Amino acid sequence: MTPPTLADEPIDEEKLDELVGMAVNELGAAYYAPLIVIGDRLGLYEALADGGPLLPVELAERTDTVEPYVTEWLAAGAAGGYVTYDPETGRYSLTAEQAALLADEDSPAFLAGGYQGLLGYQQSLSEIEADFRTGEGVGWHEQDEDVCHGTERFYRPGYETHLVTEWIPALDGMDARLRAGARVADVGCGHGASTIIMAEAYPDSEFVAIDYHDHSIEAARKRAEEAGVADRISFEVTTAKEYDGADYDLVMMFDAYHDMGDPVGVASHVRETLADDGAWLLVEPFANDRVEDNLNPVGRAFYCASTMACVPNSLDQGGDPVLGAQVGEARLREVITEGGFTRFRRATETPFNLVLEARP
Structure with a gap:
């Protein structure tokens, strides 16, 4: 018996209409993504938050931009619910919630960095499309610079909100140990946001910021100097399997472990460099162990980012095994x-993070 084909299956018009409606909504969201990046870079959201409600011409004057572009940009934001429009006055503004999302880089809800990273991923689209067939990868060092900058801006607000106040206290005895003076390695530090936050909070501890990407280490060093904590941070350009040092009281990895090509080898090296009574703090994207339990907006965002950045980086490093950003606690x-x-235990969590603790 010949199995049925798609052509033989009747279309449910109601379901089709529902699917088309969803797709049109998402098409509009996809078109709006670059406008978020433009608004972020040009200071449009910030000016609107500080000075609104404003007419398009007034926002253009405040930001040294051109009114026709600003007019369409504002209407697009209002259509998507990211900007508020008053039809009686023709003026636009941001609610406190909209400003927290798009105008306040210190807000834990700030997401403009995620959109910056998204546009950066798209610069590697053709290469990653080809890699679907070849199995090759794209390292973080090969991605567009917006990927690194956007990733740091996406994650940093969460680190600033939770790292010192919740995550470190969740590790048994670690807060007191850090206050007394500990040796800490931040592996896969990127631009150093997590290292700097820790160095500011624990001035008697010593930190080593480690990343294989030399440009990220350059950025981390500069930011540490600007923050006034460069005297307690040293920097090392090397991989997670080769970094120097021993008897670390704490090794940290923030949203990086699942990207690595040899996660077992990395774990082995961390064990070798960790003091016998030390701890390994892993902060990973929140994920349940089963795919069906990750089919939600947070899981979707992480699966997409994983396809464009995490899995390509793992494959570029050998990919044995490839974990991906939604690997889950059991597999980790x-x-x-x-x-x-x-x-190994889950120390705590947030809607975006699993906070895990491993000890020898």
Whole structure:
């Protein structure tokens, strides 16, 4: 018996209409993504938050931009619910919530950096499309610079909100140890946001910021100097399997471990460099263990980013195994214990993060 084909299946017009409506909504959202980046770069959201309600011409004057572009940009934002429009006055403004999302870089809800990273990913679209067939990868060092900058801006507000106040206290005895003076390695530090936050909070501890990407380390060093904590941070350009040092009280990895090509080898090296009574803090994108439990807006965003950046980087480094950004706690436990750790637990969590602790 010949199996049925798509052509043989009747179309449910109601379901089709629903699907088309969803797709049109998402098409508009996709078109709006670059406008968020433009508004972020040109200071349009910030000016609107500080000075609104404004007419398009007034916002253009405040930001040294051109009115026709600003007019369409404002209407697009209002159509999507990111900007507020008053039809009686023709003026636009941002609510406190809209400003927290798009105008306040210190807000834990700030997401403009995520859109910056999204546009950066798209610069590698053709290469990653080809890699779907070849199995090759694209390293973080090969991505557009907006990927690194956007990723740092996306994650940093969460680190500033939770790292010192919640995540470190969730590690048994670690807060007191850091206050007394500890040795800490921040592996895969990127632009150094997490290292700087820790160095500011624990001035008696010593930190090593480690990343294989030399340009990221340059940015991290500059930002540490600007923050006034360069005297307590040293920097090392190397991989997570080769960094120097021993007897670290704490090794940290923030949203980086799942990107690595040899996660078992990395875990083994962390174990070798960690003091016998030390701890490994892993902050990973929030994920449940089963795919069906990650089919939600947060899981979707991380699966998409994983396809464009995390899996390509892992494959570029050999990919054995490839974890991806939605790997989940159970699989992480398997890989990390295979690397030599005997104790592993979920210390705490947020809607965007799993906060995990491994000990020898």
